Amino acid sequence: MKKWKGAIKLVDKDISEKKAKYLQKQNLVDFIVPIISIIAGLIVGAIFMLIIGAEPIKAYIVLWNSSFGSLRGFGEMLVNTVPLIFTGLAVAFGFKIGLFNIGGDGQFLVSYLAAAYIGYMFQLPMYIHLPFALVAGIIAGGIWGGIAGYLKAKLGIHEVITTIMFNYIALHLVGYFTSGPLKAEGPLPATPKIFDTAKLPRFVPTMRIHYGIFLALAVAVLIYYILWKTTFGYEVRATGQNPDAAQFGGINVARNMVLAMFISGALAGLAGSTQALGLEYRAYQPFGFVGYGFTGIAVALVGKGHPLGVVLGALLFGVLSRGAMMMQSMVGVPKEVIEIIQAIIIMFIASEYIFKYLARKWRERKGGVADAS
Amino acid sequence: MLANLTALLSTTLRMATPLILAALGGMFSERSGVINIALEGIMLIGAFTAMAGSYFFSPWIGVLAAVIVGMIIAAAHALVSISFRADQIVSGTAINIFAAGITGFLLRLIFGDAGQSPSVQDVGTWKIPFIKDIPVIGGVFGEQIPFVYIALILVAVSYWILFKTPFGLRIRSVGEHPAAADSVGINVIGMRYIAVIMSGFFAGLAGASLSIGLLDLFVKNMSSGRGFIALAAMIFGRWTPQGAMLAALLFGFADALQMLAQTIGLTFVPRQFLLMAPYILTILALTGVIGRSTPPAADGDPYIKEEV
Numbered sequence: 001m002k003k004w005k006g007a008i009k010l011v012d013k014d015i016s017e018k019k020a021k022y023l024q025k026q027n028l029v030d031f032i033v034p035i036i037s038i039i040a041g042l043i044v045g046a047i048f049m050l051i052i053g054a055e056p057i058k059a060y061i062v063l064w065n066s067s068f069g070s071l072r073g074f075g076e077m078l079v080n081t082v083p084l085i086f087t088g089l090a091v092a093f094g095f096k097i098g099l100f101n102i103g104g105d106g107q108f109l110v111s112y113l114a115a116a117y118i119g120y121m122f123q124l125p126m127y128i129h130l131p132f133a134l135v136a137g138i139i140a141g142g143i144w145g146g147i148a149g150y151l152k153a154k155l156g157i158h159e160v161i162t163t164i165m166f167n168y169i170a171l172h173l174v175g176y177f178t179s180g181p182l183k184a185e186g187p188l189p190a191t192p193k194i195f196d197t198a199k200l201p202r203f204v205p206t207m208r209i210h211y212g213i214f215l216a217l218a219v220a221v222l223i224y225y226i227l228w229k230t231t232f233g234y235e236v237r238a239t240g241q242n243p244d245a246a247q248f249g250g251i252n253v254a255r256n257m258v259l260a261m262f263i264s265g266a267l268a269g270l271a272g273s274t275q276a277l278g279l280e281y282r283a284y285q286p287f288g289f290v291g292y293g294f295t296g297i298a299v300a301l302v303g304k305g306h307p308l309g310v311v312l313g314a315l316l317f318g319v320l321s322r323g324a325m326m327m328q329s330m331v332g333v334p335k336e337v338i339e340i341i342q343a344i345i346i347m348f349i350a351s352e353y354i355f356k357y358l359a360r361k362w363r364e365r366k367g368g369v370a371d372a373s
Numbered sequence: 374m375l376a377n378l379t380a381l382l383s384t385t386l387r388m389a390t391p392l393i394l395a396a397l398g399g400m401f402s403e404r405s406g407v408i409n410i411a412l413e414g415i416m417l418i419g420a421f422t423a424m425a426g427s428y429f430f431s432p433w434i435g436v437l438a439a440v441i442v443g444m445i446i447a448a449a450h451a452l453v454s455i456s457f458r459a460d461q462i463v464s465g466t467a468i469n470i471f472a473a474g475i476t477g478f479l480l481r482l483i484f485g486d487a488g489q490s491p492s493v494q495d496v497g498t499w500k501i502p503f504i505k506d507i508p509v510i511g512g513v514f515g516e517q518i519p520f521v522y523i524a525l526i527l528v529a530v531s532y533w534i535l536f537k538t539p540f541g542l543r544i545r546s547v548g549e550h551p552a553a554a555d556s557v558g559i560n561v562i563g564m565r566y567i568a569v570i571m572s573g574f575f576a577g578l579a580g581a582s583l584s585i586g587l588l589d590l591f592v593k594n595m596s597s598g599r600g601f602i603a604l605a606a607m608i609f610g611r612w613t614p615q616g617a618m619l620a621a622l623l624f625g626f627a628d629a630l631q632m633l634a635q636t637i638g639l640t641f642v643p644r645q646f647l648l649m650a651p652y653i654l655t656i657l658a659l660t661g662v663i664g665r666s667t668p669p670a671a672d673g674d675p676y677i678k679e680e681v
Binding site: 048051052100102151155157158160161162164165166167168169171172173175176179180288294297298301334335336337338339340342343344346347350351352353354 | 408410453456457458459460462463464466467468469471473474475476477478481594597598601604608646648651652653655656659660661668673
């Protein structure tokens, strides 16, 4: 009997050790794959630069210096980073429950308009006006995402399709309002300017970087807290792992899907609200998507769906998009190279399976025993 | 009045053509179980390639090049999403971003312009004898860009391939129940590769119809969401060639209405409402408000062979 108990303990210990090792390896993969992918992206970018006769090293030095060479450049880089943190979190939150929110651009736009609308329609003290405008944006983006969640939960309609459709509905709807009913007097197709009380303050008047960066970081922490420290977050993750098991275990999967897509939409919406309240101070008629929603997918992938990773991923793409303009004007590298680099990074991270496959083959060839992973 | 009607219908047909072509491509891919949102990007690359082919050689070489390049890009989507088992949406998104980047890059590199290419020779129009002399019908079908006729013929061909040949049956079976298809000896992976590469053929052709059919130049990001509208047309048309064609014609009609709104005195409907109509109709079709459309059962699922 005693012996038997001992055996169980031994097995237990064995399993937990194996598990710890596996988790360690998993963390390593989570870390290595994005790094390899980024390097691959930069190498492919360098090849394209060589084709046109530019010097990649010089170009990448310009890229680095454009964000880290001056305070002004650093500020502009952060301006690019703010919306990407939000849209990256939006995609990452969707991933956690197993849904793909590809509608960040539409959610961005409806929130952009909603926040600007509250910003110019009302005259209130700042401590009410600014939160009011932000909440309006959150609700607008949340509803835009939530509808897709509802259609998925109730009717099983693929959220990728609905969020794509809602992107274009948002594009034309916001286009209609900014050039029609909500258009300001004058030639510009845009809403009137918002009042100062609705503006996200800037650190220094001469730079565009605003307090939205703190908001973004705070929201990243909040999302971490929700996902890993609350029951709802646990349910979201459980549903993402295995929706059937979650349902069987008593989790209301349908309700959580709607709520998660609402949150995801609200997060992408915050990118739009902060754009209106922190940068542009009104809503312009959109002539296409800015692409923050799509870049958010890349950000979430690089960040492996973890809020901290998302912040780092957003910084990476903030640096890249800031550097794109400078590389074009200073070393004559077309700024589209950055899009190519971005695409390569996404492709590589998405192909994680092939990395694992190759690693296993390599271990097998070395004569080691292939493990089950 | 009659002239307006003719103009409206012939514009409808023209605007629907890229959508019909791309929707057929999307249909083959999804029928085999692979979601292809890269249609948008492949169209864009196809449009650029066709323009460049026409610039350096001739319009029809441009069309050929667009189709070949379209198939190559689609093959990349197939490789990454079928063999590397990457998420099909992620792979498609990456291709769309890549397409915007590479076309913008080459536009700047070859033509030194960020916005658009110079004017090139387009494919012209085809005149159909007899038909062109019939009133109204002649105005609509009598003289059109070649892509219009090619698209209509390809609808019939696609219908025949998908529903009347063993090859089509295999494509449908790997999209509905890959394990069952595998058990009767169908090469699931191979069929999916072929179907996805076929979608590249159609999307490349759709792109060519934009740059050297509807216009005679390439404009940066000129696909401007048409790949996604084509996806919508495919869904609205319930993953069938004839359905996708009818949906594309409906969406093309909405597009033609907003283009000709001034001429035909349709100013009381904001043009944005006409532009968003395709997307709203698609959502309604999916929800079952206007007849439920259901995707192939294994659409979007990678196939991993059970190892015994």
